[in-house]
Structure formats: C-alpha cells, structure tokens
Amino acid sequence: MTSEIIIQAIVTGLMMGLIYALIAAGLSLIFGLMEIVNFAHGEHLMLSMFSSFWLWSLFGLDPLFSIPITILLLAFCGIVTHYFLIRYILKAKMLIQICATFGLSIFIRSIAQLLWTPDFRNVDKPLLEGRIEIGSVFIGQPQLYASLVCLVAFFGLYWFVTKTETGLALQATAQDRHAAEILGIPSNKMFAIGWAIGLGCVGVAGGMMANYFFIFTDVGINFALFAFVAVALGGFGSIIGCLYAGIIIGLVESLGGLLIDPSFKLLYVFAIYLLVVIYKPQGLFGRY
C-alpha cells in the first residue's frame, strides 16, 4: 500500500468528516438547548436533499444556487416542528420525547415514500462536477466544495452562537431557562430559533450533498447515525466538539475501510461510539 493511497483516504475522510460535523452541530444545538434528541434528523436531511432535487428538477435551479432556499425551507420546517410538536412535549418524560421525534422520523419518511416513491434519484450534470488532481491525490469537486461550504457554515454557526446577542441568549437558555427568562429572554422563541438553526445546518449539508449523492427516502438514516455518534463523541451540547468528532469519524470510516476491510466501515465508527460511552460518556467537550 502506497502513501498516496493513505493520503487519498485521509483527504476523503476529512471531507466527509466536515459534512458529518455540520449535521451533528445541528443535532447538538437542539439537544443542548432543550435536551431533546431529534431522531428525525436524518429525515430532515433527506428533505433538504429532496428540496434541492425538486428545485433542480422542476425549475432547473442548480443545487449550488438553491442552497439559500433549501436552508430557509428547512429552517421553516424546524419552526413548524417546534410549534406543532416539540413545545407540547418539553416537560414530558424522556420516553415520550423519544417516541415523539422517532414517530416524526417515521411520519416524514412514510410521507416521502408515498409522495416520491423509494426510487433513487440524482441531479444530472450539476455545476459542480469533475475532480481536481493534486499530485497523485484526486479530489472530487462536489465533495471538496461541499466540505468547504460545511466548514464555513460551521464557523458561521460558531460565531453566531458565541458572538451575537441571539447566540448568547441561546446559550443562556440552554444553561438555565428560568435564569434566562428573568432577563427578558423568551425561551419558547429561543427554542424555535434553535430548531430553525439546527435544521438550517442540515439544509446546508443536504443541499451540497445533492450535487453528488443519490437522493432517496432512506438516505438520511446512516448520516443521522453518524451524527449521533459525533454528538456523543464531541459531547452533548458542544458545537465545537462536533467538529473534532465529525473529522475523527470521517477519518476512521475512511482509513478503517482502507486499512482493514471496507465492508466493516460502520463497525469502526460504532466501535468508537461504544468506547466513548464506556470510558468518557460526557464526550470530548460535553457538559452532560
């Protein structure tokens, strides 16, 4: 095995890792804010990919240009999810909360299958095509741009949460809802904003992945599983933890597949998850 192949695997792993990181950041933000796990996160990713697909198929809008629309649609979807489901289960027992978001995932996937059938689709001839060659390493342009856009979105999210008034209010609400409320911060509005941003992240990732990934109703399942692992590894509620965790998962998946056996790629990722749960359950940067 040559070093070029290993470098190729590292680059591929890094690119996938950045996408996992952004998806996980959305999940982590929602959990950090109201301690609810969105089990429909994968289905929301699927919706964002279908949004890009249909905007391309019906209106000829390339996924690169439909990204803002996809983000807005997903953010709206987040607000609707909060006001029509989540706010009713905020004070419910954890089991009820799990059933609610898990039920939502089944509901969204079933509706998608009914409307769009389980067929695989793809965007034909997107603007981002082809690959670039650096030395002996080949990098697919759609994958490269997707990972870069996710990285920029990630740091945008981090800046927003740590440096803006709304971001500080989100952090305050996440840490102590009552203390935030007495400072004039409406927690219900903050939760809605959290859902909008969380699903907006998925909108970015899904919109960019629509350039090169097959789009089908079950597409989100594996991504959501990886996002759960990333959130656990990075630490529940920690956004920066998601970046490190996403990259670690991307690298383990890619290098594990190369160095051991590609058919066990999922196994390596979940082995990490088990190790985290056993030895550092609060994750790398977790508060819980």
Next chain:
Amino acid sequence: MKILTVENLSKSFGGIHANRDICFDVEEGSILGVIGPNGAGKSTLFDLITGFTKPDTGKVKFFDKNIFGISPDKISNLGVGRTFQKLKPFADQTLLENVMIGAFVKEKDIKRARDRALEIIDFVDLIEKRHHFAKELSTGQRKRLEMARAMAIDPKLLLMDEVTGGVDQKTIPGLVELVKKLKKTGVTIITIEHNINIIMEISDNVLALDQGKRIAFGEPKEIQNNKQVIDAYLGTFDAA
C-alpha cells in the same frame, strides 16, 4: 408612589396552600423585607410575582399594569428583576457574558451592552473577575454576579431571594453594603432574608409570612414587637 400592589394572591399545590390571600404594597424606592420560617411561602410569592408560577387568584399590579399570569420574560421587560435562592449563573460563560446577556434587554448594540455590563460589574466590585467563568467564582461572588445580571436589565423593582444565604460570615457585610448601595440608585427592592438583624437594618417595611399567610406587615420596629411574628418565627432579637 406604589410600585407594586399585591391583592388577595393565592396559590395551592394540591391540598397545600403555598400562599393564601396575600396583600401588601411597596413604595417606590423602598426596601421591603420578607421573613418567615421555612415553608412559609416566601419563594413561592416571588415565583407568583415574577410569573414563574401562575397564581390561582388575586391581583399583582406593577405600577398600574396588571401583571397577573404574564410570562417571566414579559414581566422582566417591564422592569422587574430577580435573583434566585438557588443560584443560577450561566456557569459556562464568563462573568462579563452573564451580565451582557441581561444588558441586551435595554441595549442591542454589542459594544454598548458590553460597556454597560462593565459598569455594572464595577459597581458590584467584581471588575477583576470579569473574564472568569461563572463556575470559577465563589458563592459570594456568584451572589454579586446574580445581582449584577439582574441590574443589567435596568429594573425598577428587584426581587432578591436570600442575598446572604449560604455565604460565610466575612462575606455578609459586603453583600449588605451592596444592597444599600443598590437602594441608593433608586431601585425598589423586595428581599427575602433569614438573617433578622439584616432585615431590620436594611428594610423600610417588613412582610411576615407563616404557612402561606400574611401574619404581619409594617415597619421593622412594629414587626419586631408583633406577638404573632415572635410566636411563628422570630423568638428573641439580638440587642443590636
């Protein structure tokens, strides 16, 4: 002028009457001390006034506005601040960020909110700790943090739940002085306090509760000599 008027305020949890027909009012610029044994309904009264618990019956008027049953964030926006008996600092954020979050209520510009937060942190004598995370502060410093954060919303009325509770004896005088300093800024204060000597020292009026009921209301000297209060809670006073 009356800043707060509470009329016949009641709240029950199942068969337990946490507050029963509570009536009192607070003059603008004064300090009202609230006393009573454990379980008398003092913190519940704060929860009812600040909207964390919905009253069963009664009226709560802030100036002329009825704030009965309004959400805490809306009550806060009207100018009612609060600190908690069980401290609630934003532990993973710095002292400066904690106070800035409060300052954003009145000041949307980040730089001006930061300047305002720094002024208030200086007022509570914690300026050197401004970049420390709240979780790194001592209990006494966290009490000051909570006061600073509550002041940041520029309250007309500030409810303080056991300012000197849980701190060592050396820290208490500094906190009492801070409350007096706060009063001089013109803010009206309602404070729950277990230390009777402090209540008698700082309060203009005292409200005594027992088993959810008002048993006395008046100037500290009257309360000091009220037989019901003595029976329920006070015992004997220090000569001081």
